[in-house]
Amino acid sequence: MSLIEKYLTVEKEEIFEVKIQRSLFIGIIKPLEANPSDILKEVKEKYKNATHYCYAYRKVTGEEYFSDGGEPTGTAGIPILNALREKDLYNIIGVVVRYFGGIKLGVRGLIDAYHFTMEKTIEKAKIVEKMVTVSYRIKATYKDFPNIKRELIKNFSCEIGENFGEDVVLEVKVPISLKEEFIKYISKRGVEIEKYRE
Known part of the structure; x- marks a missing residue:
């Protein structure tokens, strides 16, 4: 299939x-x-x-x-x-x-x-x-958060939920077709992926 x-x-x-x-x-x-x-x-x-x-x-x-x-x-x-x-x-x-x-x-x-x-x-x-998406929970610093959010929306058409605590935790839904590019982007940025769910 x-x-x-x-x-x-x-x-x-x-x-x-x-x-x-x-x-x-x-x-x-x-x-x-x-x-x-x-x-x-x-x-x-x-x-x-x-x-x-x-x-x-x-x-x-x-x-x-x-x-x-x-x-x-x-x-x-x-x-x-x-x-x-x-x-x-x-x-x-x-x-x-x-x-x-x-x-x-x-x-x-x-x-x-x-x-x-x-x-x-x-x-x-x-x-x-609807798009098939993959869900991630990522952690970003307050300093990096605005740029990361803007780039995720622009480059990956993500749906993003935000939780503010010691750091910013983003609940990100990425179109499945962009999954690999997203992982590469996150790795380059040094952003921590806390959780992943298909």
């Missing part, structure tokens, strides 16, 4: 509701910024007593996962995942909650209902492009 530098995702959570054959389907899509099981737990707390909680997620690492949430195998999770794939979305989770309305939909009906619900949920969402 080639390294992804940019990807599409949704800007924020979006929700879509539809009734199909008396069953209520609620589609939820959101950026995958937490553990998927924590997100699912939140959904279950918000939509209590639903019959099924089906979901799928995709990460920029290439990892994909889906769950049919008690529906027949292949009728819910895969249709949700396919809707995410069709729009080429990453770092995203799609959940469809179903409140059973008393009419069985059959295999084809379930596949269509879950795919349709997620497809319409995605259509409501604002799609945004």
Whole structure:
């Protein structure tokens, strides 16, 4: 798999509701910024007593996962995942909650209902492009801080958070495509890297 530098995702959570054959389907899509099981737990707390909680997620690492949430195998999770794939979305989770309305939909009906619900949920969402980044925590003196910050923003298009203490600690998110150049730059400047996270 080639390294992804940019990807599409949704800007924020979006929700879509539809009734199909008396069953209520609620589609939820959101950026995958937490553990998927924590997100699912939140959904279950918000939509209590639903019959099924089906979901799928995709990460920029290439990892994909889906769950049919008690529906027949292949009728819910895969249709949700396919809707995410069709729009080429990453770092995203799609959940469809179903409140059973008393009419069985059959295999084809379930596949269509879950795919349709997620497809319409995605259509409501604002799609945004994001950069894959690598996070560093670096330490700089107060004297060096202004120049380092200016150069990092100019040369590496970094997102920077600042913590002021004895020294200045910078939380820096560097586009993954500039990772090697960033490390060389930091080494030349004699700046200490405290922490690194991909």
